Amino acid sequence: MLAVEGINAGYGTSEVLSGVSLIVKSGTVVALIGANGAGKTTTMRAISGSLRPSKGKVILDGREIQGLIASRIAHLGLAHSPEGRKVFGPLSVEDNLLLGAYTHLPRFFGFLAKAQPDLDRVYTLFPRLKERARQLAGTLSGGEQQMLAIGRALMARPKVILLDEPSMGLAPVIVQEVFHTIRRLKAEGITLLLVEQFAKSALEVADYAYVMERGRIAVEGTPEALSRNERVLAAYLG
Amino acid sequence: MTLPIFAQMAVSGAFMGLVYALIAYGFQLTYATSKSINFGQGELVMVSAFFSLTLLNLGVPYWAMIPCGLVFGAAMGLVIERTAVRLALEQKSEGWILLSIIGGLFLFSTAENIWGRDDHPFPTPMSTDPIHVLGVDVTRNEIAVAVGVFAIMGLIELFKRRTLLGKAFEAVSADRDAAELMGISATRTVMLSYGLSGAVAAVAGILVSPITTVGPTMASALILKAFSVAVVAGLDSGFGVVVIGMMLGILESLSSFQLGSGWREAPGLVLLILALALRPTGVFGKTAIRKV
């Protein structure tokens, strides 16, 4: 579904990624773990078009998308929930969700009716968001903002979701809630690339995993294989 | 001086202030999406007024001139965006400042070459008899200014709140990169804001022309006031520019009446200095205007 083939990418003159390759098969959850600064966020940005890879290919559903602008890639079925959530603070919760579905809603009128099934689905998943539908997103708690960020990505009915550190800055209970949601979504069959600090929890939900070190993929394998790998054990699961 | 005259001056000043507010609102529209403003906005007001006057002289009826003028203004806004703003923004440079000033100068000399340097009266279909309200005379042109300003600002605000495209506009203003990830093209949204801003400039031109006449320099004073209003009110509050605009209009009308017309510009400058010293983010604003 999503394949990354040997991409290089960076900021200005400094290359951060060198030759990163990974595959996310349809209906699977793939975890991308690694130390701070390893290049996980940069990888996601290079996939979604926030950053242009200088080398290599990104293939979404059989189509090369590297070099396209981010808004174009979103229309092709990729939803990227970025690091730090990045909800639209001055807009209401519901408006944030509606904008998540921007790619397939009418621009002027009737968008609310058309988005209703998707809204209901997100509200079922996160009843808290329904209670706060009219509240400004910027005034939500961190956990609620994370739910909104995930919900907003789901609204697009994407082929693939990139989720960058959904547990960042959240209390342990809320982190459990987030992983619970991810498991539910997995059961529904979504295709997900997940970046996580909580390597252990990430490996528990994932079907396959990649470990990044200094801009490269250092190790890859099934979660079972990785949890037997001494190096991975020592560095990330200790 | 008697109270009625005082009130009369205040009311006329307030109507003029609405025009400042409308032009300042045009600044806010583009600032929201791109953190850039068109320093040639005054010339946009002026060429739109000339264009509309030409249509009237060609026999186009008044009601048909207004939408044509708006479309012309929007098109000019898009031209400014394409020629002066986009490349500079793509390179994250502040080049748009100089380029939009140059765009304005270009429009200015073009206008002089096409229409000459003289001021032309701008016809109005309304009678010139003033209406008496509570002992104050209000001209029909002034009422048209108020109706026009509130109509266009109201429509744009409705668009932003009630349509998905409008919400996308707000999303780009809030977080351009995140908006892109939703499939919203930031480039197109910036174009939209320049188009709207140009249309707003055209409305300002059409509304103010019957009062000020049309000439190449008609907007140079207007634009300075509008700029003061935008700085004082902040670049993100539509409500703020209306309040500050009317306040400035009233103050300058009263001071030129009381102290002599040479003092007309004084309140604007004092307000501007006070605002920059005390509240650089604007009285109603959250984001600081970058020093230019």
Ligand SMILES: Nc1ncnc2c1ncn2[C@@H]1O[C@H](COP(=O)(O)OP(=O)(O)OP(=O)(O)O)[C@@H](O)[C@H]1O
């Ligand atoms: N905007 C930027 N400009 C310049 N360098 C950057 C930028 N963003 C990240 N970097 C650098 O790129 C490298 C990889 O950063 P990246 O954010 O991809 O790491 P990460 O694996 O997501 O880390 P974390 O777990 O802390 O989120 C780091 O060395 C970082 O300093």
Ligand SMILES: [Mg+2]
């Ligand atoms: Mg990161």
